[in-house]
Amino acid sequence: MQSAPPIFQSVLADSKHTKQSTKTARTQVLAVFVCSTNRPFPPLLNWPSMNTAPLVPAEARAIVLQHITRHNSHPIDHSKALGRVLAQDVISSLDLPPFPNSAMDGYALRATDLQSAPQILRLIETIGAGDVATRTVESGTCIKIMTGAPVPAGADCVVMREETREQNGEVTFEEIAQPGQHIRPKGDDVREGETVFQSGTLINAAVHAMLASLGQATVEVTVRPRVAIVVTGKELVDVDAQLHPGQIRDSNSWALRGLVQSCGADVVSVLRTGDTQSEVEEALRLSATEADVIITSGGVSAGDFDPVRDVLLSQAEVHFWKVAMKPGKPLLFATLHETPVFALPGNPVSVMVGFEEFVRPALLKMAGRTAWKRVEVEAMLQNDLNSPSGRTEFVRARLEQSADGFLAIVSGDQNSGRLSTMARANALLEIAADVTFLPSGTRIRAKLLGGPEIGGF
Known part of the structure; x- marks a missing residue:
C-alpha cells in the first residue's frame, strides 16, 4: 500500500478496520479516484482575512449553533427507532391502560361485602391477564384475578391473595376493603389526546416501549447527520501497524468515530492524509460531497505543517479561528460548500474536549435534539x-x-x-x-x- 497516494491509503486502511470485503475496498478506492480526477467540483471560494482574536467558549459555541440547522424528518419502522430522535409530537389515540385492570394477583369483589371482617365469599371464576370474565360479581361472590386482567363487571376492588385463605370454592377475607383498592383505572397512565412525547425526544428504551404501547408502528424521526472524519499527519499509522521511527498509531479517528456515534450521527467516511495542502484539499473536497458535517484533526495551528488552517482560510467561509480555552485553543470553524467544518487541533485531548464543547452540541441540534447541556x-x-x-x-x-x-x-x-x-x-x-x-x-x-x-x- 506504500505506492498508493495517502488519501488512497486512508480509504484502504479504513475498509480493513471495518472488515469490509476486498471488493468493497476496491470500489471505495475507485470512487476516490473518480472524484479526485474526473468529477468537477464547485469552485472553492476566497474569503477576506478575518479577526483571529480568540473567542471565549460561549461565544464560539453560539456562533456554531447559529450556523447549524435541524435536519428534515422521515418515517421509519418502530423496530428501528431506538436511539433516534422524534421529529414530531406523539399524541395518544387511546387511554392507557385501555380498561380497568388488577394491579396484583388477588380477588375481585364488591367493597360493600367487606365492610367488616372476617367474611367468607363464594369463588365463581378465575381469570388471568388476557382473559375477560364471563361472570358478573354479585354480592357474596368473588372472582380470582391475576395482575393485568380486566376487572370483572360488578367488582370495584381487588384484595391481594396474601390477605386471604381459599378452600373448597370459598375465600375467607381477614381485612376490610375500600372501593378502587388495587385497581388501575382506565387512562391511569395516559389519556386519549394527551401529548405523550414532544418533538426532539431521544428514543431510549423506555420511550421505545411507550411508543409500542401507543401502537406507533411507524415513527417520524429526524434524519441522522452524516459525518466525514479527516485526520492529518504523515506520522500516523494503522492500529495494527509496526511502528517505525517517527510514527505513532492513529487514535484520533477512533475517538471521533465513537464520539460521533454517541451523538446519534453516522460516520460515512474516515480519511487520513499527509501534511500537504493538496492532500488536505482533496480530502475536504471528497468529504464535502458525501457528508453533512466534516471534522478534521490536526494541521490547524500556526506552524509550517498546518495545511488544514491554510486551506480553510483561503477556500472556505471561516467563522472563527482560535478559542480562549485550554486545551484546544487553535480550533477553527468554517463552512465549505455549505458544509460545516470543525477543524480540531491534533493533540488527542484537544480533539475530545473540542468535540465535547462545540461539535457535540452541533450534531445534537442537527439530529433534532432539544438539549445539549451536560448534567x-x-x-x-x-x-x-x-x-x-x-x-x-x-x-x-x-x-x-x-x-x-x-x-x-x-x-x-x-x-x-x-x-x-x-x-x-x-x-x-x-x-x-x-x-x-x-x-x-x-x-x-x-x-x-x-x-x-x-x-x-
Whole structure:
C-alpha cells in the first residue's frame, strides 16, 4: 500500500478496520479516484482575512449553533427507532391502560361485602391477564384475578391473595376493603389526546416501549447527520501497524468515530492524509460531497505543517479561528460548500474536549435534539489546581462518591497529549479564565461526561 497516494491509503486502511470485503475496498478506492480526477467540483471560494482574536467558549459555541440547522424528518419502522430522535409530537389515540385492570394477583369483589371482617365469599371464576370474565360479581361472590386482567363487571376492588385463605370454592377475607383498592383505572397512565412525547425526544428504551404501547408502528424521526472524519499527519499509522521511527498509531479517528456515534450521527467516511495542502484539499473536497458535517484533526495551528488552517482560510467561509480555552485553543470553524467544518487541533485531548464543547452540541441540534447541556454536580476538589490566566480551562477529573457527596480527583497531568488522563476521566471541571489557583477542598461544579442532556437550545 506504500505506492498508493495517502488519501488512497486512508480509504484502504479504513475498509480493513471495518472488515469490509476486498471488493468493497476496491470500489471505495475507485470512487476516490473518480472524484479526485474526473468529477468537477464547485469552485472553492476566497474569503477576506478575518479577526483571529480568540473567542471565549460561549461565544464560539453560539456562533456554531447559529450556523447549524435541524435536519428534515422521515418515517421509519418502530423496530428501528431506538436511539433516534422524534421529529414530531406523539399524541395518544387511546387511554392507557385501555380498561380497568388488577394491579396484583388477588380477588375481585364488591367493597360493600367487606365492610367488616372476617367474611367468607363464594369463588365463581378465575381469570388471568388476557382473559375477560364471563361472570358478573354479585354480592357474596368473588372472582380470582391475576395482575393485568380486566376487572370483572360488578367488582370495584381487588384484595391481594396474601390477605386471604381459599378452600373448597370459598375465600375467607381477614381485612376490610375500600372501593378502587388495587385497581388501575382506565387512562391511569395516559389519556386519549394527551401529548405523550414532544418533538426532539431521544428514543431510549423506555420511550421505545411507550411508543409500542401507543401502537406507533411507524415513527417520524429526524434524519441522522452524516459525518466525514479527516485526520492529518504523515506520522500516523494503522492500529495494527509496526511502528517505525517517527510514527505513532492513529487514535484520533477512533475517538471521533465513537464520539460521533454517541451523538446519534453516522460516520460515512474516515480519511487520513499527509501534511500537504493538496492532500488536505482533496480530502475536504471528497468529504464535502458525501457528508453533512466534516471534522478534521490536526494541521490547524500556526506552524509550517498546518495545511488544514491554510486551506480553510483561503477556500472556505471561516467563522472563527482560535478559542480562549485550554486545551484546544487553535480550533477553527468554517463552512465549505455549505458544509460545516470543525477543524480540531491534533493533540488527542484537544480533539475530545473540542468535540465535547462545540461539535457535540452541533450534531445534537442537527439530529433534532432539544438539549445539549451536560448534567453538572457539585464536588469537592481533592487536588490543588493551577490554571492559566486569560483562558477557560477544562480539567479532566474523576468523580467518586463519598458519604459527604462527590469528590473531584484530577485524573493526571493536564498536558493535551496525555490521552490516558482523558480515558480515566468521567467529568470536566470548567475553570474560569480569571481563576489561576484553586486549593484542595474547594467546592466546584463538575460536568459529567455521558448521561442525559438537560437543556441548552
